[in-house]
Structure formats: C-alpha cells, structure tokens
Amino acid sequence: MSHYEVKAGPEAFLPPAAATMGNVLPDPGEAHIEGRIVPEEEAYEYCARKLLEAKVPTIFPGPLVLWKWNDHVAEKATAIRELANAVPMRLIPMADYRPKYPKIDAAVEINPNHPNLTIWHNKIDVCIFVGVHCHQANLALKMIRAATDCYTIAMCAQAGHEDACLSFRDATPEKIRTLIKAVEKLKSEGVKSQANDFTQFKMDRTGLIVKPS
Amino acid sequence: MSKEKIAICEDLADIMPPEYHELVESATFGNQDRGWKDIGSSKELIEQHSLCAGCPESIAFRYILASLPAPENTVFVGSTGCTSLVFPHVAVQNIHSLFGNQNAIASGLKRALKCRFPDIEKDVVVLAGDGATVDIGLDMTMQSWFRQEKFTTICFDNELYANTGGQESGLMQKGFVAKMAPKGKNFEKVRLAEIARESGCAYVAVLTVSKPNRVEQAIKNAVLVAREVGPTFVQLYTPCILEIGKQSMEGLDEMKDAESIGGRFVQKEYITDEAQKLLDSIKEETKARKKAAKEAKKSVNA
Numbered sequence A: 001m002s003h004y005e006v007k008a009g010p011e012a013f014l015p016p017a018a019a020t021m022g023n024v025l026p027d028p029g030e031a032h033i034e035g036r037i038v039p040e041e042e043a044y045e046y047c048a049r050k051l052l053e054a055k056v057p058t059i060f061p062g063p064l065v066l067w068k069w070n071d072h073v074a075e076k077a078t079a080i081r082e083l084a085n086a087v088p089m090r091l092i093p094m095a096d097y098r099p100k101y102p103k104i105d106a107a108v109e110i111n112p113n114h115p116n117l118t119i120w121h122n123k124i125d126v127c128i129f130v131g132v133h134c135h136q137a138n139l140a141l142k143m144i145r146a147a148t149d150c151y152t153i154a155m156c157a158q159a160g161h162e163d164a165c166l167s168f169r170d171a172t173p174e175k176i177r178t179l180i181k182a183v184e185k186l187k188s189e190g191v192k193s194q195a196n197d198f199t200q201f202k203m204d205r206t207g208l209i210v211k212p213s
Numbered sequence B: 001m002s003k004e005k006i007a008i009c010e011d012l013a014d015i016m017p018p019e020y021h022e023l024v025e026s027a028t029f030g031n032q033d034r035g036w037k038d039i040g041s042s043k044e045l046i047e048q049h050s051l052c053a054g055c056p057e058s059i060a061f062r063y064i065l066a067s068l069p070a071p072e073n074t075v076f077v078g079s080t081g082c083t084s085l086v087f088p089h090v091a092v093q094n095i096h097s098l099f100g101n102q103n104a105i106a107s108g109l110k111r112a113l114k115c116r117f118p119d120i121e122k123d124v125v126v127l128a129g130d131g132a133t134v135d136i137g138l139d140m141t142m143q144s145w146f147r148q149e150k151f152t153t154i155c156f157d158n159e160l161y162a163n164t165g166g167q168e169s170g171l172m173q174k175g176f177v178a179k180m181a182p183k184g185k186n187f188e189k190v191r192l193a194e195i196a197r198e199s200g201c202a203y204v205a206v207l208t209v210s211k212p213n214r215v216e217q218a219i220k221n222a223v224l225v226a227r228e229v230g231p232t233f234v235q236l237y238t239p240c241i242l243e244i245g246k247q248s249m250e251g252l253d254e255m256k257d258a259e260s261i262g263g264r265f266v267q268k269e270y271i272t273d274e275a276q277k278l279l280d281s282i283k284e285e286t287k288a289r290k291k292a293a294k295e296a297k298k299s300v301n302a
Helices: A042-054 A073-085 A115-122 A134-147 A173-188 B010-014 B018-026 B056-067 B102-116 B130-134 B137-148 B192-198 B211-227 B248-259 B273-302
Strands: A030-033 A035-041 A057-061 A127-128 A149-154 A166-168 A202-204 A207-210 B074-078 B093-096 B123-129 B152-157 B203-208 B232-237 B268-271
Touching: A030 A042, A030 A173, A035 A042, A042 A127, A042 A149, A042 A166, A042 A173, A057 A073, A073 A127, A073 A173, A073 B010, A115 A134, A115 B130, A134 A149, A149 A173, A149 B232, A202 B018, B056 B152, B056 B211, B056 B248, B074 B102, B102 B123, B102 B137, B123 B130, B123 B211, B130 B137, B130 B152, B137 B152, B152 B192, B152 B211, B192 B203, B192 B232, B192 B268, B203 B211, B203 B248, B211 B232, B211 B268, B211 B273, B232 B248, B268 B273
Parallel strands: A057 A127, A127 A149, A149 A166, B074 B093, B074 B123, B123 B152, B152 B232, B203 B232
Antiparallel strands: A030 A035, A030 A166, A202 A207, B203 B268
16 A cells, blocks of 8 residues: 555545555554654654744643643643743643534634634644544544644554654653653754744633633 | 542643633532532533523433432443433533443443442443333343343433434324324333333332422432442433424423323332332431531531
C-alpha cells in the first residue's frame, strides 16, 4: 500500500481514515510526523518548530486532563498550562462531547461535533489535542483535516493518533515538559514565536470574566 | 467516579465553562437526602436535553437524576431510542448498548464493578424505552431477572416506537392506531409489571411521572432494594405527545388521565417481604438520622 501523508487540509469532504490507507501507530519511544514513524526526539523538535511558526497556536485540553481524576492528571494539567505560557498558545477546552445545538460559542469552546467552527472562528492554524477520549479525538481530527487548513498535533496518553498530522504517544507530564524544553531551545537559538497577540479568556461560575481577543 | 473526583484541575479551571463550575460547587453529589426538591435550588445532573419541547421523558430524566441515592457511584446503561439522545447531556457515567442488549450489558457491568470495587456500592441502572425492554430486548431483560442480577431496570413506556415514527410496540394499548400502525393494535398491552414480579423482581413499580415525589420514592426504593435483595423494575409512563397527537403543554394532563381510577397507569407496586423489610429498616434509619441532625442543629443554635 502506498504511503499516505497526513497533511493539514482542507483535504476533502470525507478524508480517508489514515489507518485504512495503511498508516500504523508508533511504537513506544516513537512518534509519527504526517504518517512517517520517527524517533520521539525528532518529533519534539519538529513539533516545537510548528508551534513557534504558527499565528494562532492553540491547545484543546479534553475531559481527561480538565477533571482532576488523580494527582498524575493534575500534574499533567500544570504541564499543559506551562506549555501554553511557554510558546505562547491559547487554551480552548473540549469540556464535553455534547452536540450543543443550536450553536456552540466557538470563541471559548470546541467539541468533536463542530471542531471546524472553532478553528474557523479563531483562525487556528496549529492545534494540540490532549486529554480527549480516543474516539472523539479521531472524529474531530478527521473533520479538521476535511474542512480546515489547521495542522493537528495529538499528545496522546495511549498509542497515538494516526489521523493527526503529528502524534506523540504515552504522553506524560514529563513528555509535555520535554516539548517545552524543545520550544525553549529553539527560542534560545533565535527562533521567535510568530503567534498573534491575544488575551486568554477566563471563566468562572458566572461566565466569562476575561473576554478573549 | 467518586464524589471526591468531581473536581476540576486547578491549572485549567479558569477555562472551564460555567456549567462545570456549578456542577462542582452546587450539585448534590454525596448528599444522602438528595431528591426532587433540589431541582431549582442546586445544579441538576442534566445539562440541556435534545428531546421535543414538553416531552414527559425530559421531566422523567430530571426527577430520576435528582432521586438517585448516589449518582457519583451510579452507572446508567442505555439503549437505542429517545433516551439515548439525552445521555450525552447527563453528568452520570453511562454506557450505550445495542438495541435490546441493555440488561445483558448491565449484568456484566454489575459483576465487573463488584470485583473491581468490592468495598464500594456501585449502582447499575438500566434506562431504556419500551421497544428495547419489552420487544427487542425482552429475552435479555427477563434472563437478567431470572438470574437475580442486582440492578434496577427502568422502562420509559411511551407505548410505541416514538423515535422512528410511531410503530406498534408490545406495550401499546389494544386498539390504538398510530402513524405506522394504521390498522390498530390487535393484542392487549403486555403486562410487564406482572412478568417482572413473576420473573423474580423484588420490587416493581408502575406509575406516571406526573408527581415527582412518587417518582423519587419509586427510584430510591428500586435502587436500594437492588443493592441488597435482587432485581427491581420501574415502569414509567412517559407519553410521546407527538405520536398521540397532543400539544407540548398536554403531556402532564395525559399522564394524569392515565393514572386516574380505571386508567392504564394507576400506581401500583409489588414488593417482596424481604424487600419490604429492608425498606422499612432504611426508613427507620433515615428518620433517626434526620432526628439526630435536627437535634444537633438545635443544640448548636442554643
């Protein structure tokens, strides 16, 4: 079977699942870049460069890191916040997987049923999925590849996502911090973040207390 | 999930939507005396719903979720039908099963939870429509009762297949004409409550959802008896207002008519002696606990 490159879209109304094209998941210690299996170290640098090149790099944390299931998860959430501060990146939660009709507030949330709306609205060009359940991540990753030009990165706690443009596996707080180090290394070499200025929104029980910009 | 785990990671809390902050701060997880009266004064465990306006199922969902004795330690098993549209909006663990398979899934789940969490009482509650419970899934439903599987089965009885346009179901009343059953039903409504009783259910209740206090009592009884004694069954009349030609505001009246004397859903309960004994002892314990709490409060105030 020919090698299928998982590139940023828009690819087609219904892009093929990468697995059906023969793409396989990385083994432990490996990652994949656009369908090509590479050593994890190579992926860290490539990923860091992608994040720094982006105009609107964004992290989409899912329920597996938003809720404090245990101390390990809390540590991971801390590492995610550190990554967001280091690049800098926006944080938009995938708090749940509800369809949320008639519409979602694309400025402050994303869900797998309409990921393209959030990406179009915020003009997101590089995103990281972390803590999203596998089946919902696969659904969203394919839709993003179908309809947007956003480059997708999966920081997966399990075996990785072949439908992301770049995927790590077995993600831990340490691995997220390794990515932060890769970002800092590039910055120390003179690579500057191309991210547009933005204000990270904040919410509490009453709703938005800091509006996004 | 235990109630200690219903917390948001501090580092990401400020990006979580308000409904989750509310869920953590004012839901009734861990409150032994939670019930339908909490609706309106605390965060409900259902966030929106995707049912039709005025659908009695949505009311039933709200009452059931408010009445579960321990939602943080409860897992719902759902099946195909209108109910399956609601589960994505519910803050209780749930599993969707194949159409009709719900009681088989729940059997395995209950046993697995017992092995995995031997020291924690995990409640399994099946919630499915009449098509899944009585027609397509009757085998699995009855087999779980025969095996005395300790979980609760709730049937939302709307007397037809509402989700697919109004086909005849086993629980449809005799002679009823529906959109996809134009000749009218030839047979009597299946007497599921009696089947449940004869199949070994320790507690069986049939009622409408017009009165929240009755729903609360039936759900609590069913879950508590299922923990200790054996399978339980609750049949709730949740009419499909669209398929019986009613307006959004008429669901409540329809239920009140159906539960009036001579109606199909006059409230009834079947309780085994063992289950009754258990419910009586729980009632006594609750009474004593509340009395003690009241006295403690009095002494603090004094």
